[in-house]
Amino acid sequence: MYVLESLEFTASLYSLGKNKHRIASVIDQVGLGKEQTKKIGQLSKGYRQRVGIAQAIIHDPEVLILDEPLTGLDPNQIVEIRTLIKELGKNKTVIFSTHIMQEVQYLCDKVVIINKGKIVADKTLKDLQVNDDSTKIVVVEFGNIFDSGSLKSLKGVIEVVFQTENQAKILYAPEHDIRPDLFNWAQQNNNAILSLKTEEESLETIFQKLTS
Amino acid sequence: MYNILKKELNGFIFSLIGFIVVLVFLVTNGLFIWVLPDMNLFDYGFATLDTLFNIAPFLFLFLVPAITMKSFAEEKKNGTIELLFTKPIRDMEIVIGKYFACVLLVLISLLPTLVYYFSVYNLGNPIGNIDSAGFFGSFLGLFLLGSVFGSIGVFCSSLTDNQIVAFLLSLIVSYLFYQGFDLLSGIAEKGSFTILISQFGIQYHYQSFSKGLVDSRDLIYFFSIILFFLSATRLKLESRNWR
Numbered sequence: 001m002y003v004l005e006s007l008e009f010t011a012s013l014y015s016l017g018k019n020k021h022r023i024a025s026v027i028d029q030v031g032l033g034k035e036q037t038k039k040i041g042q043l044s045k046g047y048r049q050r051v052g053i054a055q056a057i058i059h060d061p062e063v064l065i066l067d068e069p070l071t072g073l074d075p076n077q078i079v080e081i082r083t084l085i086k087e088l089g090k091n092k093t094v095i096f097s098t099h100i101m102q103e104v105q106y107l108c109d110k111v112v113i114i115n116k117g118k119i120v121a122d123k124t125l126k127d128l129q130v131n132d133d134s135t136k137i138v139v140v141e142f143g144n145i146f147d148s149g150s151l152k153s154l155k156g157v158i159e160v161v162f163q164t165e166n167q168a169k170i171l172y173a174p175e176h177d178i179r180p181d182l183f184n185w186a187q188q189n190n191n192a193i194l195s196l197k198t199e200e201e202s203l204e205t206i207f208q209k210l211t212s
Numbered sequence: 213m214y215n216i217l218k219k220e221l222n223g224f225i226f227s228l229i230g231f232i233v234v235l236v237f238l239v240t241n242g243l244f245i246w247v248l249p250d251m252n253l254f255d256y257g258f259a260t261l262d263t264l265f266n267i268a269p270f271l272f273l274f275l276v277p278a279i280t281m282k283s284f285a286e287e288k289k290n291g292t293i294e295l296l297f298t299k300p301i302r303d304m305e306i307v308i309g310k311y312f313a314c315v316l317l318v319l320i321s322l323l324p325t326l327v328y329y330f331s332v333y334n335l336g337n338p339i340g341n342i343d344s345a346g347f348f349g350s351f352l353g354l355f356l357l358g359s360v361f362g363s364i365g366v367f368c369s370s371l372t373d374n375q376i377v378a379f380l381l382s383l384i385v386s387y388l389f390y391q392g393f394d395l396l397s398g399i400a401e402k403g404s405f406t407i408l409i410s411q412f413g414i415q416y417h418y419q420s421f422s423k424g425l426v427d428s429r430d431l432i433y434f435f436s437i438i439l440f441f442l443s444a445t446r447l448k449l450e451s452r453n454w455r
Contacts, residue, residue, distance in 0.1 A: 005222065012215035013299040055295065 003027075003043070003051055004036045005060065014059040022058065030054045030084060046077030050084070057088065064088060066096035070103055071135035082106060101203035115211040128206060135175045137199040140182060142169045150189070154181050169199075216301070216309025217316075224317060229282075233275050240271055259336035260343065261328055265350040265422055268325075270389060272358045274319070274328060277382040279317055280365025281375045283310040284445075288373035301315040302448045311366050318358035322351070326333070345424030352419030356434040358416055361386045363441035370448045384394055389437070390414045 007023050014147050016022055027036050030050040035043060040051055049069060056064060070078050085107060088094055104111055113121040121128060135158055148160045156176040161169040172178045186193050224230030245263050246252050248313050287293040296306055368382035393413030397406045410416045417430040
């Protein structure tokens with residue numbers, strides 16, 4: 001079946017059969033212009049995905065439900081389809097399922113995580129990342145070897161985990177920012193901080209935590 | 213319904229299935245009626261088209277399942293049946309749309325045989341010496357027979373996602389209806405159920421048509437078989453919602 005033919009067929013099922021303008025605009029919207037005279041079977045997965053999306057939006061629904069729209073696509077196609085979904089999301093409600101967390105980060109406002117049929121999280125993306133931070137993490141690289149005992153005595157520090165002999169992962173309570181204290185501590189102990197970076201909990205780890 | 217019908221017909225045309233079916237049907241019939249020695253009309257010497265009406269059912273027995281085998285089986289295999297289910301059309305519309313496309317193809321392959329009628333009509337001695345009622349009765353019977361095979365084929369296609377299974381299944385069921393019941397009734401030749409059993413088969417009613425007699429009982433038989441299989445198909449499609 002040809003792309004154009006299949007879209008005309010779908011349109012006719014919604015009694016839009018004679019509305020050539022609508023079909024043309026949908027083809028334009030999903031970027032199928034050049035491929036519209038090809039057979040669907042000949043298209044690459046990304047383009048087939050577009051045909052599917054085109055069929056789904058031809059009658060301009062208010063809600064669009066997509067089941068893993070980005071799986072099996074190559075990186076370029078992912079970017080294109082992602083932009084398309086983002087575009088569609090401007091004036092439609094788009095519900096889509098995925099297990100690629102970067103996509104969630106990029107596309108979603110609200111996240112629902114389901115584990116074994118039960119909803120384990122139902123929050124906005126921001127809340128999900130912030131609320132779950134019961135501890136904050138900072139990775140520090142010092143100039144010299146140091147003693148973890150006195151580091152632990154700093155206010156708010158929960159745990160110090162050595163990664164190498166002069167680099168440590170410090171977990172601390174979120175109420176108090178320990179980074180200025182760390183600088184002072186380093187100065188007092190004749191040490192230097194070579195690098196310091198806060199580690200945000202990624203959606204992957206949040207997902208793992210919630211579903212394990 | 214019309215959009216499904218149109219889509220199916222487009223499919224027949226673009227995939228060449230339609231052409232091949234019509235071609236095979238006409239070529240085989242033509243060979244048997246006009247060309248093959250001992251069997252052809254000229255050797256036979258009688259102005260009748262009985263050959264056509266004896267051979268065509270067997271051609272339909274193979275060709276109609278070949279047309280219908282993909283109607284649901286292919287869509288199931290490709291997953292495109294889901295697309296149809298989610299659209300605002302009733303299941304019965306899907307079934308009837310696909311079924312009518314098949315019936316239309318049967319009709320298209322039958323129509324050119326009218327040429328045979330006019331040929332024999334003019335070849336007769338005296339001209340017009342042909343049992344017209346018999347011809348048109350058989351013609352109607354053949355069309356209804358093809359339609360019944362079509363409904364059986366569509367039903368069998370809805371049972372499986374494998375086209376070959378669908379083809380063989382509808383071939384068997386069609387044959388059962390065409391000759392099976394007739395042969396079965398022969399087992400108990402003197403039993404009281406003989407006529408009853410043979411009335412279940414298509415043969416009994418088809419032969420009644422070939423006498424030029426369009427009996428409402430035969431029409432009702434054909435239509436009820438068609439309706440039965442189409443309803444069964446719809447039931448099969450509906451069964452996806454059963455828990």
